[in-house]
Amino acid sequence: MYDGIVQDLIDEFGRLPGIGPKSAQRIAFHILQTPSFDVSRLAQLLSELRERVRFCEICGNVSEQTQCSICRDPRRDRTFICVVEDAKDVSAIERTREFRGLYHVLGGSISPMAGIGPDDLRITQLMQRLADGTVVEVILATNPNLEGEATATYLSRLLRTLEISVTRLASGLPVGGDLEYADEVTLGRAFEGRRAV
Ligand SMILES: [Zn+2]
Numbered sequence: 048m049y050d051g052i053v054q055d056l057i058d059e060f061g062r063l064p065g066i067g068p069k070s071a072q073r074i075a076f077h078i079l080q081t082p083s084f085d086v087s088r089l090a091q092l093l094s095e096l097r098e099r100v101r102f103c104e105i106c107g108n109v110s111e112q113t114q115c116s117i118c119r120d121p122r123r124d125r126t127f128i129c130v131v132e133d134a135k136d137v138s139a140i141e142r143t144r145e146f147r148g149l150y151h152v153l154g155g156s157i158s159p160m161a162g163i164g165p166d167d168l169r170i171t172q173l174m175q176r177l178a179d180g181t182v183v184e185v186i187l188a189t190n191p192n193l194e195g196e197a198t199a200t201y202l203s204r205l206l207r208t209l210e211i212s213v214t215r216l217a218s219g220l221p222v223g224g225d226l227e228y229a230d231e232v233t234l235g236r237a238f239e240g241r242r243a244v
Pocket residue numbers: 103104105106107108114115116117118119
């Protein structure tokens with residue numbers, strides 16, 4: 048335990064996802080002891096994050112404008128929509144450079160345990176996007192775990208009524224894992240080898 052502000056900061060970092068007490072302490076001391084560390088820039092970014100960053104009105108990705116840079120990009124193929132659980136997955140798939148279509152961020156996955164049902168996800172918005180017939184393929188890229196699979200199954204049944212090809216990323220992704228932690232090569236291959244559901 049440390050006195051006052053040092054301990055407060057360690058406690059605060061320790062509340063962040065994936066940061067244990069040891070890492071929290073290391074970060075706090077790094078900031079304290081590194082003269083070149085730009086504290087004011089970090090403070091400014093943190094305060095601007097919540098003020099300026101919002102979610103794209105079309106796909107739900109993070110954006111500083113009403114529409115994200117992917118939805119605004121005229122070079123993207125509008126006949127493909129890749130459905131992901133959250134914005135971190137968009138960034139993971141973008142890193143593979145395998146996909147040139149658009150995204151749809153659900154905002155989570157179906158999880159009866161956590162009380163999250165289809166109505167809590169951006170599924171209505173997805174159906175609205177598919178209504179005009181532009182999209183020819185929907186790629187279900189939810190996480191390869193129980194909730195992700197349940198969500199993909201739910202969506203594939205729902206989309207069966209439309210004249211759209213529905214595919215799921217190929218296996219090879221670590222089962223039970225999170226898409227965002229898959230390496231680029233594995234994720235890229237899973238994309239190439241996607242199969243109809
Ligand atoms: Zn967007």
